[in-house]
Amino acid sequence: MLPLETIGPLPSCIHLFCCWVGHQAVTAATKAQRDWARVPVKERAQKLKRWYHLIMDNEDYLARLMTTEQGKPLAEARGEVAYAASFVDWFAEEALRQYGDTHPPGAGNERIYTIHQPVGVCACITPWNFPLAMLTRKAGPALAAGCAMLAKPAAATPLSAQAISALAYEAGIPEALFPVLTCDHEHSSAIGEELTTNPAVRKISFTGSTHVGSILMKQAAGTIKRTSMELGGNAPFIVMDDADIPAAVDGAIKSKFRNSGQTCICANRFFVQDAVHDRFVQLLHDAMREQLKLGNGLEDGVTQGPLIDESAVQKVEELVQDALDKGATLVAGGRRVEPNAWFFEPTLLTDVSSEMKIAQGEIFGPVAAIQRFSTEEEALQRANSTELGLASYLFTKDIDRVYRMSEGLEFGMVGVNTGLISNAGAPFGGVKQAGVGREGGSHGLHEYTEVKYINLKLGQQ
Numbered sequence: 001m002l003p004l005e006t007i008g009p010l011p012s013c014i015h016l017f018c019c020w021v022g023h024q025a026v027t028a029a030t031k032a033q034r035d036w037a038r039v040p041v042k043e044r045a046q047k048l049k050r051w052y053h054l055i056m057d058n059e060d061y062l063a064r065l066m067t068t069e070q071g072k073p074l075a076e077a078r079g080e081v082a083y084a085a086s087f088v089d090w091f092a093e094e095a096l097r098q099y100g101d102t103h104p105p106g107a108g109n110e111r112i113y114t115i116h117q118p119v120g121v122c123a124c125i126t127p128w129n130f131p132l133a134m135l136t137r138k139a140g141p142a143l144a145a146g147c148a149m150l151a152k153p154a155a156a157t158p159l160s161a162q163a164i165s166a167l168a169y170e171a172g173i174p175e176a177l178f179p180v181l182t183c184d185h186e187h188s189s190a191i192g193e194e195l196t197t198n199p200a201v202r203k204i205s206f207t208g209s210t211h212v213g214s215i216l217m218k219q220a221a222g223t224i225k226r227t228s229m230e231l232g233g234n235a236p237f238i239v240m241d242d243a244d245i246p247a248a249v250d251g252a253i254k255s256k257f258r259n260s261g262q263t264c265i266c267a268n269r270f271f272v273q274d275a276v277h278d279r280f281v282q283l284l285h286d287a288m289r290e291q292l293k294l295g296n297g298l299e300d301g302v303t304q305g306p307l308i309d310e311s312a313v314q315k316v317e318e319l320v321q322d323a324l325d326k327g328a329t330l331v332a333g334g335r336r337v338e339p340n341a342w343f344f345e346p347t348l349l350t351d352v353s354s355e356m357k358i359a360q361g362e363i364f365g366p367v368a369a370i371q372r373f374s375t376e377e378e379a380l381q382r383a384n385s386t387e388l389g390l391a392s393y394l395f396t397k398d399i400d401r402v403y404r405m406s407e408g409l410e411f412g413m414v415g416v417n418t419g420l421i422s423n424a425g426a427p428f429g430g431v432k433q434a435g436v437g438r439e440g441g442s443h444g445l446h447e448y449t450e451v452k453y454i455n456l457k458l459g460q461q
Ligand SMILES: NC(=O)C1=CN([C@@H]2O[C@H](COP(=O)(O)OP(=O)(O)OC[C@H]3O[C@@H](n4cnc5c(N)ncnc54)[C@H](OP(=O)(O)O)[C@@H]3O)[C@@H](O)[C@H]2O)C=CC1
Pocket: 125, 126, 127, 128, 129, 152, 153, 154, 155, 156, 183, 184, 185, 186, 188, 189, 190, 191, 192, 193, 207, 208, 209, 210, 212, 213, 215, 230, 231, 232, 233, 263, 264, 362, 363, 364
């Protein structure tokens, strides 16, 4: 018998085991995908529709599971279940509309046309902040297009992913076509490595940090995989002096404090024009006091749950402290509720400047950090001074400004006079280092199809 030390330490065994599980899953998915691509699109769409109805029928169960697992309040969890289901519903319908086109022939006896075909076996790695919706935003279009989708959810939220995929199997979607590969945080790189390097996987779709997205892109480059990357944001929320201030405050509450500030499209940097600064801050402070209640998300009336883990709380604490050290003013909140708890008070800071860390990257916590500005040009220039061009928000009643500024903002998405931009029918995605590709809408389906051009030469003129 081999001495134990020649086999190696336990972690590397688990690493190898994860790679092996991933490899087996890819092999099974490769066969399942060939069969699935041959299923008539109408039948694929019907199975997705059944999945959609099963998700909605189990809304309460899924929402309670998510609140227990992830922490977001029950009302928000219910909203996410419906949001997740809406991707399945939308892509079930869009699958029927994968139109090709015909082109003018180059010569009299040739005909040129295009068809859309599934990319093949795809894989996705999803985050904990939207454990259902980020999965269906990727699996919905992939399955609709005729692809397989291997899913690796975040270690913090495997149960939500397993529950929603079980409903897919119940709806008639083969398990081998849509396996969910769970593992602990230490071994996510093992599964990630297999999914990004196995040549049978044709596409990788990721939502998470820019740091991990860049690792996955490098790994995927070896086999030239298609990638969709939905990475970090640093959203500006611009309030012009002609804005409807109560509406801007309402948008701020929705955009900033959804999921306790843990979304990549949360307002991250508030820019408020001088003339309306004090009124906006006052009304926002009032709204935070009246509308935000911290606590157990299963209890009635709670709107703010805990952050995801200890390191998330520490990061927010450090950002707030750095801002205060550099001259910010604390208007409300500013600390965790009690030692060792992961609940962080809804926080309002003013006198924030671009030198502070809180203005430079994702806060991912319930902190509204307010900067002031004087002119439209200054607002645009400061808003655009980030590499994380995902979402942006603009509040103004001047229609010329709406066009001028929304076209000038270097972001993939602009919410004008609204703090909520999420919609299954719209293309979600970023520019610069915020990512590659679009999810949702018809663009979201195209991410899972290849365009094939066919040149048909006729025998006779
Ligand atoms: N754009 C967005 O929506 C999100 C942005 N973030 C940002 O990222 C920060 C950190 O959050 P965090 O959860 O650590 O985000 P990560 O980017 O680390 O995690 C996102 C997903 O990637 C997985 N993952 C991590 N490392 C690897 C790897 N080497 N190979 C394959 N998969 C990997 C994770 O698995 P596991 O959980 O097992 O580690 C998880 O499923 C947040 O504070 C926020 O700023 C976070 C989540 C979502």
